[in-house]
Amino acid sequence: MESEFNIEAVETQKCLDSIDYLLRYKGSGAAERLVQSLQNHVGLKGSPVAMMPTTPYINTISVDEQPEYPGDFELEKKIRSAVRWNAMAMVVSANREHEGLGGHISTYASLATLYEIGFTHFFRGPEAESGMDHIYFQGHASPGNYARAFLEGRLNEQHLRNFRQELAEGGGLSSYPHPYLMPDFWQFPTVSMGLGPINAIYHARFMRYLVARGLKPKAESEARVWCFVGDGETGEPETLGQLNIASREKLDNLIFVVNCNLQRLDGPVNGNGKIIQELEGVFRGAGWNVIKVIWGSDWDELLKGPHAALLIKRLGEVVDGQFQKYCVSPGSYIRRDFFGKYPELLEAVSHLTDVQLQKMTRGGHDSRKVYAAYKRAMEMNGKPTVILAQTVKGYGLGEAGEGKNISHQQKKMNERELREFRARFEIPISDEDVVDAPFYKPKASSPEMKYYLEQRKQLGGYVPSRLKEPKAPKFPGTEFYQDFYGNTGDRPISTTMAFVRVLTKLLRDKDLGPYVVPIIPDEARTFGMEALFRQVGIYAHSGQLYEPMDKDTLLYYREEKDGQILEEGINEAGSMASFIAAGTAYSNHGIPTIPFYIYYSMFGFQRVGDSIWAAADSRVRGFLLGGTAGRTTLNGEGLQHQDGHSHLIASTVPNLYAYDPAYIFEIAVIIQDGLKRMYQDHEDVVYYLTLGNENYDMPDKPEGSEVGIVEGMYKLVKSSKKSKLKVQLLGSGSILKEVLRAKDILENQFDIAADVWSVTSYKRLRTEALAAKRWNMFHPTEKAKQSYLEKIVENETDVFIAASDNMKIVADQIAPWIPGGLFTLGTDGFGRSETRENLRRFFEVDGECVAIGALYALSEKGLVKKEEVKKAITKLGVSPEKVYPYCV
Ligand SMILES: Cc1ncc(C[n+]2csc(CCOP(=O)(O)OP(=O)(O)O)c2C)c(N)n1
Numbered sequence: 001m002e003s004e005f006n007i008e009a010v011e012t013q014k015c016l017d018s019i020d021y022l023l024r025y026k027g028s029g030a031a032e033r034l035v036q037s038l039q040n041h042v043g044l045k046g047s048p049v050a051m052m053p054t055t056p057y058i059n060t061i062s063v064d065e066q067p068e069y070p071g072d073f074e075l076e077k078k079i080r081s082a083v084r085w086n087a088m089a090m091v092v093s094a095n096r097e098h099e100g101l102g103g104h105i106s107t108y109a110s111l112a113t114l115y116e117i118g119f120t121h122f123f124r125g126p127e128a129e130s131g132m133d134h135i136y137f138q139g140h141a142s143p144g145n146y147a148r149a150f151l152e153g154r155l156n157e158q159h160l161r162n163f164r165q166e167l168a169e170g171g172g173l174s175s176y177p178h179p180y181l182m183p184d185f186w187q188f189p190t191v192s193m194g195l196g197p198i199n200a201i202y203h204a205r206f207m208r209y210l211v212a213r214g215l216k217p218k219a220e221s222e223a224r225v226w227c228f229v230g231d232g233e234t235g236e237p238e239t240l241g242q243l244n245i246a247s248r249e250k251l252d253n254l255i256f257v258v259n260c261n262l263q264r265l266d267g268p269v270n271g272n273g274k275i276i277q278e279l280e281g282v283f284r285g286a287g288w289n290v291i292k293v294i295w296g297s298d299w300d301e302l303l304k305g306p307h308a309a310l311l312i313k314r315l316g317e318v319v320d321g322q323f324q325k326y327c328v329s330p331g332s333y334i335r336r337d338f339f340g341k342y343p344e345l346l347e348a349v350s351h352l353t354d355v356q357l358q359k360m361t362r363g364g365h366d367s368r369k370v371y372a373a374y375k376r377a378m379e380m381n382g383k384p385t386v387i388l389a390q391t392v393k394g395y396g397l398g399e400a401g402e403g404k405n406i407s408h409q410q411k412k413m414n415e416r417e418l419r420e421f422r423a424r425f426e427i428p429i430s431d432e433d434v435v436d437a438p439f440y441k442p443k444a445s446s447p448e449m450k451y452y453l454e455q456r457k458q459l460g461g462y463v464p465s466r467l468k469e470p471k472a473p474k475f476p477g478t479e480f481y482q483d484f485y486g487n488t489g490d491r492p493i494s495t496t497m498a499f500v501r502v503l504t505k506l507l508r509d510k511d512l513g514p515y516v517v518p519i520i521p522d523e524a525r526t527f528g529m530e531a532l533f534r535q536v537g538i539y540a541h542s543g544q545l546y547e548p549m550d551k552d553t554l555l556y557y558r559e560e561k562d563g564q565i566l567e568e569g570i571n572e573a574g575s576m577a578s579f580i581a582a583g584t585a586y587s588n589h590g591i592p593t594i595p596f597y598i599y600y601s602m603f604g605f606q607r608v609g610d611s612i613w614a615a616a617d618s619r620v621r622g623f624l625l626g627g628t629a630g631r632t633t634l635n636g637e638g639l640q641h642q643d644g645h646s647h648l649i650a651s652t653v654p655n656l657y658a659y660d661p662a663y664i665f666e667i668a669v670i671i672q673d674g675l676k677r678m679y680q681d682h683e684d685v686v687y688y689l690t691l692g693n694e695n696y697d698m699p700d701k702p703e704g705s706e707v708g709i710v711e712g713m714y715k716l717v718k719s720s721k722k723s724k725l726k727v728q729l730l731g732s733g734s735i736l737k738e739v740l741r742a743k744d745i746l747e748n749q750f751d752i753a754a755d756v757w758s759v760t761s762y763k764r765l766r767t768e769a770l771a772a773k774r775w776n777m778f779h780p781t782e783k784a785k786q787s788y789l790e791k792i793v794e795n796e797t798d799v800f801i802a803a804s805d806n807m808k809i810v811a812d813q814i815a816p817w818i819p820g821g822l823f824t825l826g827t828d829g830f831g832r833s834e835t836r837e838n839l840r841r842f843f844e845v846d847g848e849c850v851a852i853g854a855l856y857a858l859s860e861k862g863l864v865k866k867e868e869v870k871k872a873i874t875k876l877g878v879s880p881e882k883v884y885p886y887c888v
């Protein structure tokens with residue numbers, strides 16, 4: 001036994017010596033390769049060893065590898081302290097004046113150094129040769145950004161005073177990064193946890209796409225995407241769920257900085273474990289380069305000392321909850337509880353006072369360590385990098401909240417706490433003034449301001465900032481769309497096919513085509529778009545490294561380095577991130593790419609609604625296409641697929657125009673209008689179109705219908721029947737077909753004339769009607785305004801009935817403006833698998849039910865006898881006792 005142990009020890013030592021040798025003469029890459037070879041070797045011998053996903057709980061970059069610090073510590077500290085103070089003062093004064101305004105102090109307090117090093121040494125501005133870096137700032141650290149912009153002269157004292165009072169005179173500052181509210185300042189809305197990280201990944205990839213497609217020149221030194229993430233935020237599936245995409249795409253232009261203050265809102269992120277280690281494993285497993293910045297320089301000595309191995313062991317043993325406890329404890333406790341576990345460690349810190357022990361910093365507050373990490377991240381080749389930086393939540397707040405569980409919510413400071421804060425960061429504010437928490441700006445002539453502003457100048461100007469409007473590409477005129485205005489003859493098509501025809505033609509346009517970005521989450525074949533694979537190719541950064549199995553066919557799966565399609569795989573969240581990247585490129589890159597994102601409509605608003613909201617906030621311009629929509633139109637797929645409510649959710653997004661077109665000419669007119677508004681008139685709007693997969697004949701475009709199609713409603717057929725009774729039937733999407741059937745039933749079987757309207761957008765009709773009504777409310781003595789809807793229905797005195805493949809409430813949106821009210825039919829309830837015919841009867845939106853609805857509405861006005869309606873129900877073969885589809 002004894003001798004066996006010795007053999008193992010001897011052999012182990014040999015291996016370690018080899019590693020040391022390689023480390024000394026060939027660097028860490030060579031050592032890593034040796035370990036890898038050992039692992040492979042053992043695996044081949046039949047006893048595979050699992051790779052350890054983590055490294056010891058110390059900094060990745062050793063002191064010996066640390067680069068020279070190029071900055072001026074003292075001047076940087078002065079600037080950082082001023083920003084810290086103002087960020088705190090902004091929140092404190094807002095909440096003093098108006099209880100409940102809210103805001104966060106502690107997040108920025110933990111981030112200050114992580115931001116500072118970036119702003120002073122790394123983040124490149126709009127004038128930089130590489131182009132601007134794109135930085136996703138932690139949402140609730142916004143006071144830090146505002147405080148810095150104040151020093152830069154981009155915001156004034158009044159702005160700061162009006163933090164979270166956006167309606168105040170002179171303008172205020174939005175709570176969080178919202179490009180919609182501060183369009184000259186913010187680029188990326190990040191405060192919905194998880195959306196910043198996923199959007200950052202796809203943004204970094206889209207930057208590569210722009211270069212690969214020749215839309216953006218390849219700069220010698222590439223711009224970076226930086227994303228600051230909270231450690232609590234890593235709990236969101238969107239944060240970690242797409243890490244593999246970043247490594248698959250070799251995004252070395254992407255740097256995540258996770259601010260590991262070990263706390264989230266309620267308490268510790270992983271009190272019983274170690275979030276930094278957990279994240280290291282996840283990121284490394286996903287193929288990222290991981291740089292841990294855990295300890296500040298005052299740990300260097302101990303970590304090089306004779307008991308380093310034991311200290312590292314101890315650092316690895318202690319869980320996060322306990323490290324948090326050390327933040328709020330005196331040095332004597334730390335000595336006893338942490339170092340005291342091993343007598344050797346106790347001895348190792350015997351020369352340090354309790355105060356010194358208590359002040360030993362975490363890596364994320366040490367400029368040298370952070371600088372080293374950022375520099376290495378910038379030098380990384382072939383992989384994205386994550387920096388896991390340990391910080392203290394509420395750093396510098398002392399008793400007011402440093403490291404405390406209540407820290408996140410802290411928005412007030414009393415006089416004593418303010419004095420302490422001032423003293424700790426040496427802010428030159430007098431004793432009398434400090435209680436008012438005034439803002440502090442060092443003089444423009446001070447060395448620190450000169451230094452900082454010069455650094456920003458060297459780095460190319462201020463960030464964040466939004467770029468100016470780019471030049472619009474040349475747009476095809478109306479003649480381009482003529483192809484789509486005629487009837488489809490005896491070749492019925494679906495609206496999805498119709499859209500694909502329009503898109504295909506747009507892609508072929510020599511001026512506009514290159515800017516079109518088709519985005520598809522593994523659904524191209526569903527939508528009949530596979531011809532595009534061949535026509536414009538699928539973007540793949542490495543091209544096609546295999547021979548596609550269908551190479552000898554016309555429509556083979558063609559991946560290309562400069563492919564145009566973003567084929568995202570089964571990934572609606574990632575596709576939305578691409579949509580946002582492409583739809584904001586006009587502002588972020590000065591390149592007006594036009595995204596057309598087509599997906600199963602059920603997996604749009606319902607699944608990634610928050611991303612759509614963020615897209616709208618981001619001022620995205622582009623088209624969302626909800627394919628295979630309609631609760632009864634997509635018939636076989638059943639409950640989880642059949643969408644009858646995306647138009648309802650779409651109605652909640654203010655700058656989004658939602659259309660439910662029925663015909664190819666409607667689609668062509670809507671897309672033409674959208675392109676003009678977004679890319680020629682520079683309106684920040686999104687167009688949403690639902691598309692169906694039912695084939696039917698499409699008629700000629702009625703003369704002069706363009707305005708109505710865009711405004712949301714036009715008369716498709718005026719009845720030629722002479723009759724005492726008349727109804728106005730409103731239909732949308734594929735149910736327009738059923739409405740036309742109802743017209744025939746009513747006219748032929750019941751002698752009731754019926755006009756038919758196509759309603760393309762209930763949302764738009766309602767929005768404009770509401771605007772007119774509101775104006776009238778405030779201008780009661782002036783001539784009342786009339787919306788488009790009111791104008792077109794004012795002379796129609798008949799009964800109105802609406803039917804669509806959506807919930808009834810979608811059509812009900814316009815009911816208040818319909819003379820005599822609106823009777824609505826729709827598809828409320830869970831979908832199910834059936835034939836279209838049966839489904840439409842089930843949901844009561846087929847021609848027969850629409851006709852019954854019309855008769856009933858007439859009877860309600862006393863124009864038809866109730867008895868007649870009863871007879872009609874029987875005549876049309878509908879069971880009055882059929883189940884109520886909403887809740888069976
Ligand atoms: C999707 C979402 N859920 C919840 C919140 C509310 N929220 C804001 S900040 C926060 C805690 C953030 O903790 P962490 O990410 O660790 O950031 P820290 O402030 O500690 O840097 C929570 C829960 C949110 N903004 N977004």
Ligand SMILES: [Mg+2]
Nearest residue numbers: 231232263264
């Ligand atoms: Mg945190």
